[in-house]
Amino acid sequence: xxxxxIKNPEYFHKVVDCQYACPAHxxxxxxxxxxxxxxxxxxxxxxxxxxxxxxxxxxxCDRPCEPACRRGRVEEEPVAICRLKRVAADNKxxxxxxxxxxxxxxxxKKIALIGGGPASLTVARDLAPLGYEIHLxxxxxxxxxxxxxxxxxxxxxxxxxxEEVNYILDMGIHTHFNTYxxxxxxxxxxxxxxxxxGTGAPKGRDLSRLPGRKEGDANIHIGIEWLxxxxxxxxxxxxxxxxxxxxxxxxxxxxxxxxxxxADDVHVVVRSEYEKMKASPWEKEDAEAEGVIIMNNMxxxxxxxxxxxxxxxxxxxxxxxxxxxxxxxLVPTGEPDTFIEATDVxxxxxxxxxxxxxxxxxGIEFGKWDLPILNEVTFQSTLPKVFFGGDSALGPENVIxxxxxxxxxAVSIDLFCQGKDVNERLDPMVNLVSQKMGIHEWMYDxxxxxxxxxxxxxxxxxxxxxxxxxxxxLGFDEKLGFKEAQRxxxxxIQTVFTTDRCIECDACMDICPTSxxxxxxxxxxxxxxxxxxxxxxxLTQDLYVSDILPTKRVMIxxxxxxxxxxxxxxxCPTAAWDMQKFLYNVTKAHTGCISTVK
Numbered sequence: 001x002x003x004x005x006i007k008n009p010e011y012f013h014k015v016v017d018c019q020y021a022c023p024a025h026x027x028x029x030x031x032x033x034x035x036x037x038x039x040x041x042x043x044x045x046x047x048x049x050x051x052x053x054x055x056x057x058x059x060x061c062d063r064p065c066e067p068a069c070r071r072g073r074v075e076e077e078p079v080a081i082c083r084l085k086r087v088a089a090d091n092k093x094x095x096x097x098x099x100x101x102x103x104x105x106x107x108x109k110k111i112a113l114i115g116g117g118p119a120s121l122t123v124a125r126d127l128a129p130l131g132y133e134i135h136l137x138x139x140x141x142x143x144x145x146x147x148x149x150x151x152x153x154x155x156x157x158x159x160x161x162x163e164e165v166n167y168i169l170d171m172g173i174h175t176h177f178n179t180y181x182x183x184x185x186x187x188x189x190x191x192x193x194x195x196x197x198g199t200g201a202p203k204g205r206d207l208s209r210l211p212g213r214k215e216g217d218a219n220i221h222i223g224i225e226w227l228x229x230x231x232x233x234x235x236x237x238x239x240x241x242x243x244x245x246x247x248x249x250x251x252x253x254x255x256x257x258x259x260x261x262x263a264d265d266v267h268v269v270v271r272s273e274y275e276k277m278k279a280s281p282w283e284k285e286d287a288e289a290e291g292v293i294i295m296n297n298m299x300x301x302x303x304x305x306x307x308x309x310x311x312x313x314x315x316x317x318x319x320x321x322x323x324x325x326x327x328x329x330l331v332p333t334g335e336p337d338t339f340i341e342a343t344d345v346x347x348x349x350x351x352x353x354x355x356x357x358x359x360x361x362x363g364i365e366f367g368k369w370d371l372p373i374l375n376e377v378t379f380q381s382t383l384p385k386v387f388f389g390g391d392s393a394l395g396p397e398n399v400i401x402x403x404x405x406x407x408x409x410a411v412s413i414d415l416f417c418q419g420k421d422v423n424e425r426l427d428p429m430v431n432l433v434s435q436k437m438g439i440h441e442w443m444y445d446x447x448x449x450x451x452x453x454x455x456x457x458x459x460x461x462x463x464x465x466x467x468x469x470x471x472x473x474l475g476f477d478e479k480l481g482f483k484e485a486q487r488x489x490x491x492x493i494q495t496v497f498t499t500d501r502c503i504e505c506d507a508c509m510d511i512c513p514t515s516x517x518x519x520x521x522x523x524x525x526x527x528x529x530x531x532x533x534x535x536x537x538x539l540t541q542d543l544y545v546s547d548i549l550p551t552k553r554v555m556i557x558x559x560x561x562x563x564x565x566x567x568x569x570x571x572c573p574t575a576a577w578d579m580q581k582f583l584y585n586v587t588k589a590h591t592g593c594i595s596t597v598k
Contacts (some may be wrong), residue, residue, distance in 0.1 A: 003547045006544075009427070012582040013025075017346045018491065019178060020066050023401055024403050025585075026050040027490075028065055028081055029201075029492040030047040030083055030492060034046070035087055035088055036486060039094045041542065042089070042093060044088040044095060050585070051431055052125060053147075054292070055090070056147060058082060059473065060155055061398070061400055062398040063280070070489050071481030078453070083456050087478070087483075087489055089160075090475055097173075102128055102171050106131045107131035107357070109132050110134075111194050112194075113131070113196045115138060115200060116143040117200055119198030119391075120138075121143060121144075121338045121406075122403045123409055127408035127414065129182075134171075134173045137176045138177055140177065142160075145198070149224070150224050152253050155188055184358040184364070188580060196389065197372075198389050198402070199470040201353050201354070201392065203353070204224045205352075209223070212304060214293045221347065223253075224351060232338075239343025240262065241266075241341050242263040242266045243266075244268045244311075245346070245348065247272060248348065248477070249280060252283040252287045254346045256286070256287055259465055260467065265272070269300070269329060271297065271318065272297070272320065273296055295304045297331070298338065299318060303315040304339065310342065312342045313339070313340055314337050316338075317333045318333060347425050352370065353370045363383040369395060371392075371395060378412040379405055380412055380413060380416070380422055407589075411426060413589070429585045430586075432595065433581045434581060448513075448565050454480050457476075458474060486522075487566075494580050494581075497576060498577075499549060499555075499577070501575060503576075504553070506519060510571075513567065516558040516560075516561045519553045522553075536560060541559050
């Protein structure tokens with residue numbers, strides 16, 4: 001194998017598994033260390049620079065970082081990264097003065113943002129400090145989009161949402177609320193220099209072909225529309241017996257909301273297996289803890305209506321069968337159908353893009369699922385001045401993905417408005433800094449403890465199930481937040497090897513607790529992986545390969561199981577190993593937060 005090019009910023013980025021897995025590439029270990037040091041404001045601002053909504057995401061993020069967490073690979077649960085984000089948000093000090101200053105004199109360019117959700121708000125935040133005049137259009141009376149209409153208040157309190165949305169709207173954004181845009185042509189005719197579409201995936205899927213759907217319509221609801229009705233208090237109650245169809249997070253929100261506005265008996269019925277449900281594991285756990293019954297492998301066959309009134313749903317029974325390519329077929333078991341009584345049914349089986357307001361003769365081309373045809377790096381449509389982001393771009397995902405896409409769209413809009421090539425992407429900002437304080441002392445907490453993941457306290461169900469606005473998760477207090485932060489393995493503190501300092505004493509290899517370092521003859525990757533001290537079986541993580549040493553051997557380190565404990569660097573008599581903090585920050589159209597370091 002060739003020596004590893006550690007000057008390539010993507011090499012060490014990939015080693016910081018949590019940050020690499022985050023769509024917005026938030027510097028996770030950096031802000032966790034700040035939380036452990038009780039520097040909550042600094043931790044909040046690091047989050048705000050990357051993911052824009054720390055308090056919101058600290059409660060609602062889908063947490064792609066956590067399955068990637070290195071803790072989960074040493075026979076432990078991952079660090080509670082998401083809930084630590086909330087610790088920073090809950091305990092921060094005054095932050096508005098640390099946010100970018102908005103120039104009074106504008107740059108002469110006007111941008112229209114369609115939709116007031118996380119994607120549009122992110123674009124606004126990135127472009128307003130550059131002097132752009134931003135106009136945001138939304139059909140609701142407040143900003144937030146799906147964060148306001150689809151995430152119940154018991155998961156995301158309105159005051160938290162308002163606070164973080166207003167940080168952006170207070171940047172001089174021209175808001176056009178209570179304004180439903182029904183024509184892209186009318187927006188283009190206003191002379192905007194660029195238009196960003198962040199309208200989400202507002203069309204909930206239906207089961208219109210199922211028998212009884214039309215007859216039972218009065219008591220059959222579309223999940224995302226029903227949640228919006230509850231959020232804006234158009235819907236204040238529901239029947240005593242509720243069936244929710246679907247296995248995603250929207251279904252979990254629907255069933256838990258039902259319990260809070262009148263339902264006594266709630267079933268979530270899914271045609272897939274429990275493990276294959278799209279809902280996050282913690283969402284399923286919370287729903288079941290509140291008394292929701294989840295039933296699997298049961299596709300609906302008929303809405304049963306008697307005397308013009310919905311009385312329940314008839315379900316079949318299936319077994320999932322997978323072929324050699326992993327394709328699933330639902331095979332009927334032959335069991336008798338099951339009837340479940342219901343006064344109301346909520347359909348939460350997915351969402352689709354819905355852009356009837358975009359005329360099809362403007363040059364904006366659409367493809368499969370009515371999604372726009374985009375450059376997936378620049379998020380530019382086939383009409384150059386129109387950009388997309390969030391669920392309306394590449395299909396339904398989550399808030400953090402919408403933020404990540406919007407950061408890139410904002411870069412593209414800025415380049416486009418300057419007459420530059422939008423394909424000329426900006427390199428990330430990176431830094432490597434030694435953490436050495438003394439021969440055996442580091443600037444970071446390097447000890448690896450075996451602490452189990454700490455549980456987040458919940459409100460008493462006697463009260464929380466009676467008030468749809470009462471927040472269920474109480475979050476970590478400062479003490480628990482510190483303990484959970486201490487579980488972080490500091491994966492951004494990299495082990496950097498200097499070949500010409502190595503005397504091949506093998507001391508580092510002897511002391512390594514995971515046997516991730518091997519000195520051996522070089523070879524092809526497959527061969528090398530099999531003859532290391534501990535075979536490197538995770539092919540998704542790279543091997544760190546040194547230059548040729550005097551004995552003609554090479555140093556090979558399996559990045560997958562390294563604990564970043566620093567023992568190799570402490571033991572090395574020649575300082576061939578050093579622990580260096582790697583900071584990786586995706587470049588945005590504007591990154592100008594004022595430093596909090598005193």
